[in-house]
Amino acid sequence: MNKKATTAAKPKTVKINQPKIKKNVRTKKSYGIKMGKRIYEGFNAERKVKNRKEKEKKRLGYEFFTEPFDKTENPLPKKYLNKIICEDSLKVLKKLPDNSIDLVFTSPPYNFGLDYGDHNDTNDWLSYFETLFNIFDECIRVAKHGGRIIINIQPLFSDYIPAHHLISNHFFNKGLIWKGEILWEKNNYNCKYTAWGSWKSPSSPYLKYTWEFLEVFCKGNLKKAGKKEDIDIDAEEFKSWVNAKWSIAPERGMKEHGHPAMFPERLVERVLKLFTFKGDIVLDPFNGAGTTTLVSHKLERNYLGLDISKDYCKTAEKRIKDQSL
Ligand SMILES: C[S@@+](CC[C@H](N)C(=O)[O-])C[C@H]1O[C@@H](n2cnc3c(N)ncnc32)[C@H](O)[C@@H]1O
Structure with missing residues (x-):
């Protein structure tokens, strides 16, 4: 009898494979x-x-710390609606009416020393935060009651400056409600972490990170008004995305678009579908190559994108034009 036949003759046992x-x-x-x-x-x-x-x-709850913001809504003038504007965002923001924006979603420069062309990305930390907070204060003013402000930030770990905490602290002290923090897991284990600190010694090990943070704040109310027919998130997306750890690969087209620190479109898509309704107005005061404005356009939101660099603004406009063709 050959071996094959012996195996075939054995009585069958039903084995349930339990996952490890x-x-x-x-x-x-x-x-x-x-x-x-x-x-x-x-x-x-x-x-x-x-x-x-x-x-x-x-x-006492979060209500104890929050400000009773004015509830009046103001329309955003047409000249700012669905526009990319190339100017210092503080200057533009100062011209916008109070309570006119539904969502601010942005990633400011991180002060890492990247080459942004028109922006110097290495400042002493005090001036860095001063500039940033002046812009953020304007964002708070222009956000509607019930509007959201979401800041994507990665601290410069090698400087030991917890930028995500300092920024959150700023918004909290201004009376906004901290809705939560999303951990954007980029799984970029290949990034240039060569330092171990004190190799194999507890004297000063260097901690390594493959993720960034999204700090989510609400102005005046955790709830946002909107019509049922303007919801475009489906059940599966909702179930998956409320788990606040999002595994999304970094943007691959940075070379192509000539910008060193772009959002991947999938990140913006999640933020927009989870936190805004169709027809809402989305502002990005550090719009760069315009991923926020592009995805807003694709998902039928209105947008206003501001950036100090002419080249980046041109790219942002082109991406929307190409998408509309
Ligand atoms: C991290 S990048 C944003 C990238 C963007 N999320 C994208 O997907 O392309 C930050 C941007 O802020 C811009 N910037 C820096 N200071 C600015 C200011 N004062 N006003 C407007 N834009 C500024 C830089 O030119 C840079 O493009």
């Missing part, structure tokens, strides 16, 4: 699998908070 994670979970006892998801079984027994409402009251 489930096995580990079972041996740990405190975890279990419910509807395909890993849950901590002891959670309800051990962590139940009694008198939750009473305790919430005692803590």
